Amino acid sequence: MFECVTVELNMRKMKNVIVSCMYRTPGANVGAFCESLDNILSDIKSKKTMYICGDFNIDILKHNTHNYTRTFLDYMYCFGLYPLITKRSRITDITATLINNIFTNELQFQVNSGLLITDISDHLPILLFAVINLYAGVQLLHSIEEL
Numbered sequence: 001m002f003e004c005v006t007v008e009l010n011m012r013k014m015k016n017v018i019v020s021c022m023y024r025t026p027g028a029n030v031g032a033f034c035e036s037l038d039n040i041l042s043d044i045k046s047k048k049t050m051y052i053c054g055d056f057n058i059d060i061l062k063h064n065t066h067n068y069t070r071t072f073l074d075y076m077y078c079f080g081l082y083p084l085i086t087k088r089s090r091i092t093d094i095t096a097t098l099i100n101n102i103f104t105n106e107l108q109f110q111v112n113s114g115l116l117i118t119d120i121s122d123h124l125p126i127l128l129f130a131v132i133n134l135y136a137g138v139q140l141l142h143s144i145e146e147l
Helices: 030-043 067-078
Strands: 002-011 017-024 049-055 100-104 111-115 126-130 134-146
Touching (some): 049 126, 100 126
Antiparallel strands (some): 002 134
């Protein structure tokens, strides 16, 4: 169904940062994925900066026509998470979709995000650059593998 790894970065003079990387297999139940996502995000204190990235296999460009896409985005918005990637991230000869993304609740912090244009895969790598000042290291919060 999906895989997830979440770590917490302990910061100096800033809110701690949560970084979560997720992969939802194509065809996996979106409703069940959203419920699991809700459980994971509910465990994270909302006063922390969050970056949720991954291959969600949900084309957010279809939010007006696809109910499950709208449901997924509604879950993200409920947690104050907004997409940083706005261009198509998977390009084939017959389709172009926005299924890979980075969501964040920190819109005031200066970050640069985007896509790496390359032909090594039909998925364009998603990138996030942020200046951070680590204090005490990294703590693993979640590691989920459901296949």
